[in-house]
Amino acid sequence: MSATALRGGCHCGNLVVDLVLTQPAASYAPRCCDCSFCRKHGAAWLSDARGSLRVVQRDAAAVLRYRQGSGQADCLACxxxxxxVLVTCEIEGRLYAAVNARVLDGEPGFASAQSASPQRLVPDDKRSRWQQLWFADVHIEAVDPLA
Ligand SMILES: [Zn+2]
Structure with a gap:
């Protein structure tokens, strides 16, 4: 089993993500959510419940949070x-997140994206699905832009 470390972020460098996946990239199929928000963005979500995710916000004031997923998830955009760049959800005091695979640098070599339809789930089932699939080791840091 070989871990995969990937980096990515938004276009201007304000939001940077560093993720560690527990398996080779080819073992992951990003999930294209079919809700109207994700479709408009062309987002494909990637996560590993046993991996880890570190997010750096160079200017936290320039990060947009948009509530989605039955009002339970925050979509973060620059x-x-x-x-x-990512979607987060706090469940039982813990922060879970998935990354938009389109923002990752290089060509990680994931399996073909698959469609997913969490919008068909009731809110409780969405939360348990995310709890099972999303990164559970998530750290979001803000860097002082003047430092
Ligand atoms: Zn940006």
């Missing part, structure tokens, strides 16, 4: 360059 307010400067408009790239949708």
């Amino acid at each position: 307010a400067r360059c408009a790239v949708l």
